[in-house]
Amino acid sequence: MTSTIEMKKLSSKNIVSPKGFTAAGVHCGLKHKKKDLAILVSEVPASVAGVFTTNAVQAAPLKVTKEVVYETKKMQAVIVNSGNANACTGKQGLLDAYEMQLLAAQKLGIASSLVGVASTGVIGEIMKMEPVKKGVELLNPDSKLESGIDFSQAILTTDTVMKNTTYATIIDGKEVIVSGTAKGSGMIEPNMATMLGFITTDANIESEELQKALSSVTDCTFNSITVDGDTSTNDTVIVMANGLAGNDPLSPAHPDWENFYTALRLVSEDLAKSIARDGEGATKLIEVEVDGAVSDEEARKIAKTVVGSPLVKTAVFGCDANWGRIIAAVGYSGAVIDPDKITIKIGGATMVENGEPIQFSEEALIEILKQHEVKIFVSLEVGKGHGFAWGCDLTYDYVQINASYRS
Amino acid sequence: MTSTIEMKKLSSKNIVSPKGFTAAGVHCGLKHKKKDLAILVSEVPASVAGVFTTNAVQAAPLKVTKEVVYETKKMQAVIVNSGNANACTGKQGLLDAYEMQLLAAQKLGIASSLVGVASTGVIGEIMKMEPVKKGVELLNPDSKLESGIDFSQAILTTDTVMKNTTYATIIDGKEVIVSGTAKGSGMIEPNMATMLGFITTDANIESEELQKALSSVTDCTFNSITVDGDTSTNDTVIVMANGLAGNDPLSPAHPDWENFYTALRLVSEDLAKSIARDGEGATKLIEVEVDGAVSDEEARKIAKTVVGSPLVKTAVFGCDANWGRIIAAVGYSGAVIDPDKITIKIGGATMVENGEPIQFSEEALIEILKQHEVKIFVSLEVGKGHGFAWGCDLTYDYVQINASYRS
Incomplete structure (x- = not known):
């Protein structure tokens, strides 16, 4: 057992910093001017864990992403748009979410069952798929830090600041990085999904253990914030762990488990606090x-x-x-x-x-x-x-x- | 069984209109200028029912009033102040609430176990008892409509309007009046108890049946409103039924039960809606x-x-x-x-x-x-x-x- 926690905060890194992750973010036309379409990709299929809104009304993309998390149990990419929540959009909404999944898979040349979808924006409006189609063509993910920033910007709605945080820890003597980005703010214009979070890590860990860790961490981080008490139809947090750090598979029995768990908790806590701090109209x-x-x-x-x-x-x-x-x-x-x-x-x-x-x-x-x-x-x-x-x-x-x- | 509900709304009447009720309201000095001390009295000990805040932190007067409702099971008067909630005031607060009860009882020449106490205003400040003592001497309850209005005004905090409603119904061929007054608005300056309600009726009904009726009515009236979701430490609704209308004792088996129950429900619903409409800052x-x-x-x-x-x-x-x-x-x-x-x-x-x-x-x-x-x-x-x-x-x-x- 390690007696102390090995942890370093890396202030200039982001979600493309763990080995094997790339990202991109572009403007496709769902919003007037700002970036509104983004993709996050792992070089290899990654172990995946997710937590989703408890709202009984759930947006179409959540159904698609839950299939990846609970059935495929691996994720290689997630495509995200802002400007339209694709919620309360009936059968057409579900077809559109599956089409977004397919467009991203075709662009990357991977199976669509490995692609998650997340949306945030207006509730009750049908997605404009033409801009999305054109936007996917513009998405050319790479591992530059700027591309990670493009992703973080493209998922924002009325957030006033980007939300990024990155930690490095040591597992089996190897550096493992855990990084996350999120959007929060509230529900506006007219209904923005309250929270999306994406966490990348190069740690080697099975999806099942990753899910347990995420669920546990979520209770005292993402589930411990509130802006206005309104639970959105689109809340989603996804962790992708692609194993490229080369450590032995992690579980609570691993001697460096606390290092990994603490990194995941700190990333989640930083993002959660950033969302609370940037709540709609907030000054404190x-x-x-x-x-x-x-x-x-x-x-x-x-x-x-x-x-x-x-x-x-x-x-x-x-x-x-x-x-x-x-x-x-x-x-x-x-x-x-x-x-x-x-x-x-x-x-x-x-x-x-x-x-x-x-x-x-x-x-x-x-x-x-x-x-x-x-x-x-x-x-x-x-x-x-x-x-x-x-x-x-x-x-x-x-x-x-x-x-x-x-x- | 009556097949139709007999009901008349009496817009110019108030809580002194049921037979045998008197009231008074004065300025004693807990607030700067406005009336802040009031008393509501029945000619004879009345059957009583009460519902109280579910907040685990409860103000001192609630303890006193609960003893009257649950132990004496009769109430002849209730003394109410605004400007100080007498909440979170420790042992001194409880002594002060009992002293208010005693002062009112002595003034009226009745047993203190028959006197309820209610307070609304600042949390955490010790009551100024000198103004209260002087104020009690000024309280000379009578059955004039103006005195009912004085009571309704003296219980207000940041409410912008008085809240009164009165219905007449027929039970055993006799007119029975049910009237109520309330204060609401929110919790301010710095913490006003959200809601006080006082309902008078000359109906003849045992306390046990009255409590069942009030509890049932409360679920779909007072408990169905919200201003800001903050449950106060002082919420109290009291019904006093003095029996002077001379009807046979009411219970659900009585052929005119629906008339009484409906009158109680309408009074409660009117007051509840008035409180919601006059929520802090509300326009709608x-x-x-x-x-x-x-x-x-x-x-x-x-x-x-x-x-x-x-x-x-x-x-x-x-x-x-x-x-x-x-x-x-x-x-x-x-x-x-x-x-x-x-x-x-x-x-x-x-x-x-x-x-x-x-x-x-x-x-x-x-x-x-x-x-x-x-x-x-x-x-x-x-x-x-x-x-x-x-x-x-x-x-x-x-x-x-x-x-x-x-x-």
Whole structure:
């Protein structure tokens, strides 16, 4: 067993940095000017894992991609468009998703059963397939860093920044890279799929183990963020692991498992926090940490309830140390609590201790709340559960972005 | 059995209109200028029923009032203040709530075990008891309509309008009146208890039957509204039934039961809708009706999920016929649905039929969405469940009210 975690953050790398990955992103015409079609490719069929929206209404591309993840169990490429979610588009939507899969497979000369499809954009509008067809011809993936950036840009909707993160770790003495990119922001213009995430790694790991790792990591990363509580019809996170790093197959029994798992968790956590920070109209990242819940699940549930409360979100926007709203959200989270044991801190300053209000300096708190990251800590003392959630403040701009897209 | 429901809405009456009820409301100094202390009294001890917040953090007055409802099982008066919620105030808060109960009982010359207490306002600040003591001396309840209005005004926080409704029905050939008043609006300055409701009736009914009726009615009225999804620490609805109408004791076996039940339901529904319509910053009442769910409970759950979606709320504010957000909310409600059977209408215009988008006139829809009441209808065709929920749009003013109270 390694006693320490080997981990290096590589700030200038991206999804094409793990061995054997290439990418491309172009403008095809689904959006007015910006890039809107992208492809991510592995040199060889890669082990694959995916997590998908829990919404009972699911967009057509999810059906196609789930077949690749659950039936083929290998993925070699994923084609992604922004500008149209291909959701609630009936039978034609499904035909279009399969056609996108086929177009990408033909372009790359691989089996279509190895190609995933993801879409984000307007709900309820039929895909314009002519631009997509022309766009696929323009997609010439390579391993240049710029091509990775093109991919990351082409999947954005109203995101204000690209979301990329890359870590290197050591497995069997070999460097293994895990890199990810995502889009988030919210659902707008009129309905953007909330979240797409793509993670590449050259680690050698079977799909089954990869899926377990991704599912576990997702609970405390992608599933622990909220922008507005609206679960989209298109949420998708895909990991492709092509094995080109040459390590022995990974599983929890492998002595360097923690290195790989931590890299996957850090990539996911970075992307999740980037999405929360870049929520529609957001000016601040809010991190809520809960300690002493009856379980880790309950800790995360409470943290997510607090960070999702519109009243907490507006209070943070207004630099108001409004702990009453925090304790009220803890109370209605549905988790086991004892009101007389709750302690609440904002940015390290204690607001409530064992359920009783503590005098605090309003001025000092306003300074804390003016920062771009606001940390809320809740201690419950009813168990050993611990967890985090991340979100953003609720601002005039959120209302503006979501109320006025057609006016 | 009566084959038709006997019901008359009495627009100029209020909570003192049922026989034997008196009220008063004064300014005592918990708020700057407005009335902030009120009392509602029955000539004789009344049967009582109550529903209370499900928040695990509950304000001190709820403990006192629950003892009256669940142990005394009769109530003769309730004292209410606005400006301070007496929540998260520890042992002192509980002592203060009991002192309010005692002060009211002494003033009226009745047992304190017959007096309920309700508070709404700031969370986490100790009650100023001096103003309350002086205020109680000023409370001289009588049966004038103006005194009922004084009560309704004194319980308000950031509500922009009073909320009153009164119905008369016939039971055993005698007129029975059911009247209610409420406060709602949201949680502000910094934390206002979301909802207080007080219903008076001269009907003769035991507390046990009254509680069953109130609990049943609450599910499809007070529990079917949402302003911001934040469940307060102080929510309370109380019904007092003093029996002075002289009818035979009511129960579901009574031939006129439906008359009474309907009056109670209509009073509750009117108050609930008034609260939703007057939500913080709201410009519109949104009504969501769901038909064809697997049960009435699921229908209400879906309706409440749709009406609570920030994206649906901002779309209605922006007059945007954004049915994609509605179907997405239906999908993540957690209810059983079949995406291919969903039909969605806005103000009677069909947006989606059996899961497929329908062409509609944007202009006509903008006109529909400009109204002060917007009706959304969702048909699921997976069962016979039916239900409603009410809410309001999400506006700049909501953010302004909740972000800037201290600045």
